[in-house]
Amino acid sequence: MKTFLFILLSIPLFGLSQTDQKPNYNDSLITVKGVVKDTSYDVGFYNTVVMNKSIGKGIFGEYDGSFSISVQKKHKIGISVVGYQTIYISFKDSAYKPVYNVELFLQSLEYVGEEVIVHPQKTLEQLKEERAQIAKREVPVVTVENAIQSPITALYVAFSKREKTKRLVAEMEYKDKQADILREILKIYVNADILTLKDNEFEEFISFLNINTEFLKTATDYELITYIQGKYEHFAKIKEGF
Structure with missing residues (x-):
């Protein structure tokens, strides 16, 4: 009789221990749909990286x-808009839903320090236009035609130190223009926590x-960020080695 009573009492307890376990959804894929807003004034273009x-x-x-x-439910998301503080969100401790809708209010970045001249950061759209317009300044070159028409002029252009200097300067200007655009792009990536580069x-x-000029001019934003991210991983590993 005592044995039978023990079995009866054990059954409901066993049932409770099974149903009390909650499923772990942290590895499950969820979709986060959101919008960022500046409540102080109307922003025409949000330069946003998620x-x-x-x-x-x-x-x-x-x-x-x-x-x-x-993303997976356990993942941490950073929402960065140029000129504003980065917002971080996570749904790890939230009740599981396949889709989460969020509305995020932006706060402007504030800096306190010595007086400096601040140049506004360009948007990716502006930099995309500048990338497409990269061109080398034209300088005289020797061709068969102008050599036949004026051999003296052709020799002067080909061998004059001054003309060689002009071509060298044009080449340096061309590379500097590419570097300036890349520098602006990298600043955006660093501000968005995509890269961790020191000044x-x-x-x-x-x-x-060592980016190919034609690729820099024609690549989409996605192709460019993928290429630069891959290069940065190699760069970081090399730096770690030293």
Whole structure:
């Protein structure tokens, strides 16, 4: 009789222990749909990058501040808009839903320090236009035609130190223009937590990139960020080695 009573009492307790276990959804894929807003004034174009900090990959938001990204529920997301503080969100401790809708209010960056001249940071759209317009300044070159028409002029252009200097300066200007654009792009990536570059590493990394001019001119924002991210991983490993 005592044995039978013990079995009866054990059954409901066993049932409770099974149903009391909650499923763990932290590895499940969720979609985060959101929008960033500046409540102080109307922003015409939100330069937004949405970064999955847990795996180091991200996307660009729409011009109106909206975005949609798929991540694992446990992942941490950083939303960066040029000129504003980065916002971090995570749904690890939230009740599971396949889709989360969020509305995020931006706070402007504030700096306190010595008086400096601040140049406004360019947007990716502006830099894309500048990339497409990269061109080398034209300088005289020797051709068969002008050599036949004026052999003296052709010899002068080909061998004059002054003309050689002009071509060299044009080439240096061309490379400086590319470096200036890359520098602006890298600043945006650093502000968006896509890269972690120190101020004194910018020039070294630009040289390390050795980016093809035609690719710089024609690549989409996604192709460019993917290429630069891949190069940065190699750069960081080399720096760690030293």
